[in-house]
Amino acid sequence: MDKMKNPFRFLSLLVLCFSCRIIPSLATDSISANQTLSGDQTLISSGGVFELGFFNPGNSLNYYIGIWYKKISTKTVVWVANRDSPVSDKNSAKLVVSNGNLVLLNESQIPVWSTNLTSSTSDSAVAILLDSGNLLLRKLESSENLWESFDNPTHIFLPGGKIKLNNKTKQPQYLTSWKNTEDPAQGLFSLELDPKGTTAYYILWNKSEQYWTGGPWNGQTFSLVPEMRLNFLYNFTFVSNENESYFTYSMYNTSIISHMVMGVSGQIQQLSWLESAQQWNLFWSQPRRQCEVYAFCGGFGSCNENSLPFCSCLTGFEPKSPTDWDLQDHSGGCVRKTKLQCKNPSSSNSEKDWFLAMPNVTLPKHAQSVGVGNAGECESTCLKNCCCAAYAYDSNGCSVWNGDLLGVQQLSQDDSNGETFYLKLAAPKFPDAKHKKQEIIGIVVGLVGGVGVFLAICLFVMMRMKKRGVGLRRTVASSSMAFRHCGEIIGIVMGIIGGLGALLAILLFVIFRRRSLVGKGKSVQGSLVAFGYRDLQNATKNFSEKLGGGSFSSVFRGTLPDSSVIAVKKLERISQGEKQFRSEVSTIGTIKHVNLVRLRGFCTEGNKKFLVYDYMPNGSLDAHLFQEENSKNLEWKVRYQIALATARGLNYLHEKCRDYIIHCDIKPENILLDFDFCPKIADFGLTKLVGMEINRILTTMRGTRGYLAPEWISGVAITPKVDVYGYGMMLFELVSGRRNSEPSKDGQVKFFPTWAATVVIQGGDVLELLDPTLERKADIEEVTRIIKIASWCVQDEESNRPSMCQIVPILEGFLDMSLPPIPRSLLLFVDS
Template identity: 50%
Template structure:
């Protein structure tokens, strides 16, 4: 008897099931389990192997899935995350047919759904199959048609069509004997996700548009109210729409490289975007320069478009950019009679006197239904008592700290009282404000935002409520009289309560660091909080051109570690407001290879602090030149780690030069300003600070050893400084990464100058002997010789005398990635001069200092 052998290619059982169906239907558990087991046994007995194809004889049902040939994507039945908790939804127990990432990405992340508005109840008795007319169809447990590709493929097509899932995430319906004869493909019908290679645009012949539509909420993939599509007027820009009718964000027109409104796209060493417009269609598509990168663009439940990239080392999706930047700029993101506050969690809250209209959807992130009144308005009375606000009628409640809605109607009123009366006698008036006139708001109040501290001269908004939702005036008077006649014992009790309250407030304030950091906002901290977090600046991590750095630990449950920099040498003409604006600009710069700025402190006494993420592996100079000259693992940095550190630092600099709204020149690239996280990922630090302290480095050069070794010749000659100055400094840094030693090397005896490494490197690159430049502690067989030669050539091109001869950081990244080839560079004249001019004495002094310190 032959034994059935279980192959890894056999049936996959609910690979993408987020929430067990059986736990919500105990009565069906046995039946469903039996069906799944029978399906598996039949599959084993017939030796049916999972493939990438659905044909007339092989349907997807129950736990069976199909997987693309390369194993990148999988198609089958799944349940969305959070679905089981949405008990109020009719789709809470439904299953969907979708495509998700098969390998590398976890948890399961759907990128396309067939029946997003029509779930099935039982996947074991439902099936995705090729119908008799050649269409790919989904039949539910009642044998009813739920979804179809709905194309005309000809009579008897069931024997001639197949559906194939590709490694691009595209599901294609085509002729069985002709791969090029595509009848239908999922990428022409996207849901909420735009994958590389797919198109997003408009078919000018049929009028059909490819539009991304957000999920209704995190547990329901049904189409929500937010969608992204190309301008129907024919311009080369995208709009995000609310309810398919109200555009609230525009990308700006395509200029051949980026969208005018999305400067973050200049980090195009990862993405290649292309716009095509002809007589038949207008559309955008994009691809990835590195096919190994996993990236997607998603319209989120909250109405933002987000570009996400999967980072395997962190095992999570990293946000590259999002639009609109501010969540509260999304139209009606919180619905009617709700306030948006990005600093709170959840970010939407109902106004006083209102409650969530749909609590189940609200808990899953869908706030579009807004809030409804606790008590209906009395409304309709035009008597004198109504105008004066009698307790039996409607009244108005002051809503502090909320910006008024847009587009009010104005009426004539000579005072706040008259304005109030004008609103009160109008049944459709829900709020009023009196300032530079009498403003009334009719109907639902939407787009309410919590005001920031900087908001000045804002109107007071008065919200109309039923008298039953207002505090009784007589009750207030009674409380006031009771307080006035309270005994000494009551006063003591109040003091005791005040003492407890103060302690509670202090405890709450002590957790402010952790709470704000978890929200990802740039926070203005108090000096006392920073001093407490750093234990009065007792643990110094190091110092640099811009000040000293101290380690801190935030109080509260998170206990997150941070690095606090005390800025020194700030420009004398910079006021507090200008400093805050500059820091906010730096705080908006986010990149995986840049140190994240979390907050700042600007004190009345002139003390200015910056709060960064703490990097556990410290700076690169400690890893290369420290006593152990090793990473946190205790071993010398491998060649692979060094090359990735160099590539990461280059990508960070490229983003500063080209990815921001304004080019940021770092001005102080050196190993001390390259930090390493727990995975040895390079993070460029101190970017943007040159503008804060000015670019007069004369004082810095005398106090920070080694900085002069990284300055481009134009700094010394007084020529204008451009981004090419950073390129020169990066070249010097790259040579030190290769050699594992300072460029100015000292001899073992006497502390005298021995050799200037960049000059040696430039000559050996010319001679093709780069192996001798590798760190002596590394085995030459360990290093990739092509990478070593590429790195040395790039470094020598970077340190050329004339900035016109140096590459841009974009070319540096492309060269290190192997996208472009690098010729043999000439030996820079300035490197030869360094061994003969006054700079020699500087290096000799430095060697002496290094010798004495050792």
């Protein structure tokens, strides 16, 4: 009866109950084993200071578990759980307590983040959010904390938290910036306590390049942060004992809301909330000047303190990702608008790369010194090296920069600390001498034609003037005929001139067309040239000079009519149709990197399929490592640069292509060397093109001691880590100068990777491992670094192998790595 009397009230109750079933509110500060948190559910600390739940930053479509201030109008996230592993659906994702861990399950119920506690406590744990912003995982039956977010900070340092150093392991704890304002993934800037124990805090770029320090702790403040001496809001404390050292702070007035943040700007900032203005107030930041942040503008970017925005690209470059730049993420830097000509033998003098002077700047970091006698030789050295991006010549001699230019800062005109460096740019598209000559011919012909018409008209008028004495009537009577004759004469003259002009235009078109097609085939697909089979026959002298070959191809040397040298790869047993073949080749043709061999074109006629590459005059790496006839013994510095440049090329294939590419066949035979011994990876992208299967891969390797990762044989899914494995095996050969599967040149039969890893782990004589032809002439630290990387690369489990993007900074000397374990598969080859 009550229901019938109050139908609207009854319906309201139904709606309310239904809503409660869809989004049940936890209305608590904790979550235990029998509860889950998903959708719009949140935990709220007991005093209502902080809130935990799913959030998506800015315009992002990704969701994260985070903690933010509950009572602040501007949503400010202070901690993120799954910062590098977002979920796409917050309603089906769940935060749960499972087996004594706090775990985040994505929409497929797969764990993407966990507290990762190894000691199991069954389900007798509860997660509690405190008013301090600290998230605790605690045993139910005691007050013992199993885990806390204050021990695992992300980008914000709250009062009561700590950024610590483990004094036993010397492992620092990092406060790391967001990638950009809409992506909480780990950025490039981080704060740490000096692992060497100097009580100083550092800010690092990429956890490798230190660009700021707070100075040592003097008992009250950090010596290089004077703001701390004037502080009346915060109580700073530094604690050090046998287990850990850390810096912490508290608020004198606990009603004030404040925190430190490692910002996307690369500066550590102290912020306080102003309720009256409803905004955050900056109390202090370090470093004070934005351009003091190392590589803030990325590769080939320039920082200018006197302009907004601070970052711009160097002349000839543009932002690699304008979207990221709009989000204050400049880490991607800038890319060339026009690619370098770079030792193209067919280039005319007007097509050579050139240098632009960049005055009044701070020079890029990590220059390499070159022993030359003058500025001209310095310029020439850089011009001849494709890897060289810029040079400078001053009282200290010649400096060159290879790869990205980092840390360039444009100074003001009155700054006396500015220097000048010279940036390599692509050749300007000026017409060459032949083009100018042809243009002049066309202009002259046009002028002659115009003058001819003018003279013909003048002659006609003069003849008519002479006949004026015949009389007016006769003149009038014949005027119509005269005009008709005049028109006929002008028409004839213009017709002749027009015909000559058309003929000249046709001749010029043919000349230009022949110049554009000479040695290039008959048609163009994208940036690739489609050669005819006869073109390649002529270029290779009917495929008479074979450079090498494998199980699915043969390579021949060729010369085009414009004298440029090419390498023609004849593909065998290709079952793809022409349309599919062209599609795959076009994809390969879009891939450009200084350490990848450039694909110039292709040929497909029936079953005949060819790829045309730039010719590498120094052949493949294996010929020099294993001392084939007429090869050059490589010095250690060259070998090390080959290792680094090859890693950069593989990193590009794995990380920076639109569709990442797994090479599947990394070995010295596929590392080619140009005129300056700059390495270029060959045969990338061929796996899909030739339908390479496991049995065919196996035939190209050298048995179990070759370059095959274990997963090839086990049959699991192939990932880029198979390239990492092959790269590691190749590194061992760079050190030893022999095949891993062959005995050493002094007669020893030790399996080299096992021997090398053992020597490094046990702290033995690493120079004993060197190729004997090097006569122990190598940098011990570099040799050790190479072997450590190689040993990590050939780990049995692919998850234990580093990625190429991790290997590059290690080889560059920015990062270090721990001693590796000897893989089980290598232990099988230990001599009995």
